[in-house]
Amino acid sequence: RKAHDGKYVSALKELVMTHVMPEFDSRFSFLRARACWLVGKFWRLSFSPNEWQQIGVRVVSALRDSELVVQMEASSSLSKIVLEKSNQLIEFLKPQIPAILGRFLEIMNDIGSEAVVQTFDTLIDRLDHGIIPFATDLLRKMLHMFAQFHAEIERYVKAHPEEYDSLVLPSGQQASVVLGSNGSAAVPMQRSEEQQKEQLRVFDENLASAQQCLKCVHTILFASTALPDLLAKLEEIMRPVMHRLFTDDYVFYQFYKEDFLDFLQLFSFYMHPLSVACWHKLPPILEGYAVLNLWEDQFNRCTQCAVNYVKAAHRDKLPFDNFIQQNFMDIVLAFAENAVHDDNINLLMLTGLFENLLCCFRRVDYVRMEQYLPRILEMAMNKYTQSAMHPSSQHAMVAIVALVCYNNPSAFVSLLQQHNNTAGILGVLMKNFQDLMWPQQKALVFGLSSLLTLAETECPPCLVQLFPQVIEVTAKTVVFMNWEESDEEEDEEEEEEEEIYEEEEDEEVKEIDRIFNEVESLSNEPEQETEMNENQLIHNEYNGDIIVKKLLNIANFFVQIDSEVNGLHNSDPKNHFTV
Numbered sequence: 001r002k003a004h005d006g007k008y009v010s011a012l013k014e015l016v017m018t019h020v021m022p023e024f025d026s027r028f029s030f031l032r033a034r035a036c037w038l039v040g041k042f043w044r045l046s047f048s049p050n051e052w053q054q055i056g057v058r059v060v061s062a063l064r065d066s067e068l069v070v071q072m073e074a075s076s077s078l079s080k081i082v083l084e085k086s087n088q089l090i091e092f093l094k095p096q097i098p099a100i101l102g103r104f105l106e107i108m109n110d111i112g113s114e115a116v117v118q119t120f121d122t123l124i125d126r127l128d129h130g131i132i133p134f135a136t137d138l139l140r141k142m143l144h145m146f147a148q149f150h151a152e153i154e155r156y157v158k159a160h161p162e163e164y165d166s167l168v169l170p171s172g173q174q175a176s177v178v179l180g181s182n183g184s185a186a187v188p189m190q191r192s193e194e195q196q197k198e199q200l201r202v203f204d205e206n207l208a209s210a211q212q213c214l215k216c217v218h219t220i221l222f223a224s225t226a227l228p229d230l231l232a233k234l235e236e237i238m239r240p241v242m243h244r245l246f247t248d249d250y251v252f253y254q255f256y257k258e259d260f261l262d263f264l265q266l267f268s269f270y271m272h273p274l275s276v277a278c279w280h281k282l283p284p285i286l287e288g289y290a291v292l293n294l295w296e297d298q299f300n301r302c303t304q305c306a307v308n309y310v311k312a313a314h315r316d317k318l319p320f321d322n323f324i325q326q327n328f329m330d331i332v333l334a335f336a337e338n339a340v341h342d343d344n345i346n347l348l349m350l351t352g353l354f355e356n357l358l359c360c361f362r363r364v365d366y367v368r369m370e371q372y373l374p375r376i377l378e379m380a381m382n383k384y385t386q387s388a389m390h391p392s393s394q395h396a397m398v399a400i401v402a403l404v405c406y407n408n409p410s411a412f413v414s415l416l417q418q419h420n421n422t423a424g425i426l427g428v429l430m431k432n433f434q435d436l437m438w439p440q441q442k443a444l445v446f447g448l449s450s451l452l453t454l455a456e457t458e459c460p461p462c463l464v465q466l467f468p469q470v471i472e473v474t475a476k477t478v479v480f481m482n483w484e485e486s487d488e489e490e491d492e493e494e495e496e497e498e499e500i501y502e503e504e505e506d507e508e509v510k511e512i513d514r515i516f517n518e519v520e521s522l523s524n525e526p527e528q529e530t531e532m533n534e535n536q537l538i539h540n541e542y543n544g545d546i547i548v549k550k551l552l553n554i555a556n557f558f559v560q561i562d563s564e565v566n567g568l569h570n571s572d573p574k575n576h577f578t579v
Helices: 006-025 029-041 049-062 068-081 088-111 114-159 175-179 193-223 228-246 250-270 282-290 299-316 328-339 347-360 373-386 391-407 409-418 422-430 438-451 461-522 534-542 546-565
Strands: none
Touching (some): 006 029, 006 049, 029 049, 049 088, 068 114, 088 114, 114 250, 193 228, 193 250, 228 250, 282 299, 299 328, 299 347, 328 373, 373 409, 409 422, 409 438, 422 461, 438 461
């Protein structure tokens, strides 16, 4: 706790360098392990570059100590000291990266410790792009490590089929078919309570280590996103293991669904272009949520994947509704139609999906978007009608309807005319705009504004009559959005402004004095007292933004200067400057 206090820092540094460092050579393994622990404990101390090098050499050497306890403490210590802020140590260690990472892999092979895997992940994350030359080899070794831990998971699942019999697999059949169990309850009775606890303990340990391996894999992949060719190569290496999530092996891989969906989310966002194999994964991702309920709690991950694929199709100008013999538009809409009835989803994520869908494929010739607008509009209005007691759901549907209007205002108006409901739908859009969330207000502004671009021949009389209200609501929404954003910024800065108020006030007085001197030098008339009108006083009293207050004062004085120069000595500043 005292490591930041100046009077303790020098003493602690001397303690580490004089008394702790020699213990790395102690003949007692306990003292060597304790030396590693103490170095990691005080990694926040500001050692010199030479001292960091000495510490780094000692800790890296301890990774190869003959005693397991020393290896463990050295790995833990290394994960901390590489976080030092000067980057002196990490730069010194970069030439030794292959040997260090190789040693970590050896340690994990020997002891399979979750802590060591976590330390390995921290080290890779700290090295960032420094691991790129070794990314392929590291990924293969990490997947091999994962397979070793996962083998124990499969062994447990096969030994306990009664726990997974009712699980539905991607093929539609139950897990009992794959596991070959008869659903008998007699199997658990053959194991004692002690055996059950021991097997469960082994299962938990191996599952934690397997998940840490996948976390390391994600770190390696993310560090490689800057190089598209390398990322494409890594995706090829990942394909076999990711594919098993979408087969009947799901019974064994169900524990990693979040990790695998994160991998697919990463590839679909950073790869350019997406591989055909990656495109083939979109249907099972969305169907796993909407049809099979394999990951019904993973709406956010599935939606983000769908958004990434929409953006990829837009970027590469691909026919999203007819590509590699798949209608991805129909698949995404089926997913959304199912999700809209789930009251537990993130409504902003759902709105974001339609925002990308309707904005990316607006006025393009490679996707026939107009034929899907009736389907989207019907889904949104049906949900709006059913959600009378859920305003948040209604607001999300209003945003989606507005995005349909933005995508193709002519087709939107035509659909409303066909159902004789133009005034009703537009009334829904223009009602309670101030209750919408900011992204939904943005969609509303886009949608209503697009109506103003219609040709005169495309505007039915009922729409023409509503144009004044459309313009008024659009303008008010824009003003409300800006006011809301400014209000939030003021709230966030309120505490900081209170702390610096006196300092800012002093600087403001000095600035005003300087401008007064300029006014006096430019005028031959006696100095006149400048009075603020009532509105300005109210504004300054309740305006929490000191910077705005300062600008208003300076602006008024500049107007006074302008008045003096032009002989308008008695003019009121408010006639020249409008807030």
